[in-house]
Amino acid sequence: MQKRARTREGKLQIELAQLQYALPRLSGQGISLSRQGGGIGARGPGETKLETDRRHIRNRIHEINGQLSAVKEHRTRYRERRKKNGVFQIAIVGYTNAGKSTLFNQLTEADSHEEDLLFATLDPMTRKMTLESGYSVLISDTVGFIQDLPTTLIAAFRSTLEEVKEADYLLHVIDSSNEDYEGHERTVHELLEELEADRIPMLTVYNKEDQIRPDFIPSSKHRHILISAKRKEDVKRLKADIMAELKKAFLKPYHVKIPAHEGKLISALKSDTLVESLEFQKEAEIYDITGYSGEDQTILGQIKKYMLERN
Known part of the structure; x- marks a missing residue:
């Protein structure tokens, strides 16, 4: 360790x-x-x-x-700044060795410590994940949960567990090839309850579909998806699911017409919001843009004068 x-x-x-x-x-x-x-x-x-x-x-x-x-105080200030800027935060949780780091690497193209070992991830890792629309969110890989986690370990890994508490959305990764996948799922839910993170919206990700047990039956009460983190098409499907959920439950729609000379603002919309459509109207030299953004994002103040009513 x-x-x-x-x-x-x-x-x-x-x-x-x-x-x-x-x-x-x-x-x-x-x-x-x-x-x-x-x-x-x-x-x-x-x-x-x-x-x-x-x-x-x-x-x-x-x-x-x-x-x-001192580190915790620094992280708290950083987290408050993220919230102020309206950055959407996702945390990956799950029983140890469920394939969280593999999925994290695929979603972010990062280099997390991916290994078939207990507690392979010991540091909070937060990276940017870019969805198909170009919209970016933050996603954290966290330490694997285990049954009867000792109090000393909960204190020692508090930094990663706090990332879970502060998340807007959870991806609960479950190893569908493990014979005790239902027990692992219960353990994670119990620990989330202890952390007071059990009310955060969640998508259950049944991983390792390529090694799935013949008697496997999804047991989650939450929305779920069955994937293999090693298949690119499955990761793409998961990203599409996350984007659909963002639009449905977390973001608000907007419609703007922005002059072509506002290139910096248009670029910011592409990276900081979820752009649904973008059309250049040549005669008027304006960009007609529809999309979704967080309610508290600072960019909303910059585009307010260009906003139109959405049908």
Whole structure:
């Protein structure tokens, strides 16, 4: 696990989990008294080696918690800025080894740590995902959930779990080739409830269709789709499903006619909103554009004077 943490924060989280696990399990020569020592970190008069080890661990835990608190504050400010700019946030969740990182890589063409191991993803990874229309959203790959997740691990991986809590939409990835896929699904729902993230809109993604069990039956109460993350046509189909859901439940339609000289604004519409149609009217030298945008996006103020009523 330590080797798979790629950021400084990830390494701190793993060290914290290890120290919190080790502290109550320390054993040693509790009756062997040390010599009186001097200097920072040295044993005090009559302090045993066990007591010294415990003191060092407690000090290190305190130090790591301070560093992680600073990181958390920075992430909170960054997340607030994302919300202010109206950026749509998706989080991929699921039982460990369900194929989340494979799907994340396919959706974003990123280089997440893709491996058939427990907790292969130990850092919060957030990347841009571009839909077919050119509209961009943010998507986060998160640590895999497991049954009876220890309290120390929940604290250690809080950064990735917070990405889940702040998401606008969840992709719940389930390994359809695993014999206990229903149990894994229940575990994830229970943990989402503990995280108070169970009311976030969700699409269940049954993955590994190419290895699907003959007795597999979709068990989700949520909308679901059956795919293989390794097939490009399936990933394209999933992106189309996400785009359709965005238009239906999250975004508001707009209709504008923008002068051709407003090239920068037109370009921003293409990247920051979901453009449905774009037609250049040569005689008038204007672009007739329809699409969808978030209610709080700053670009709405810039296009307000060009807006028309949508039929």
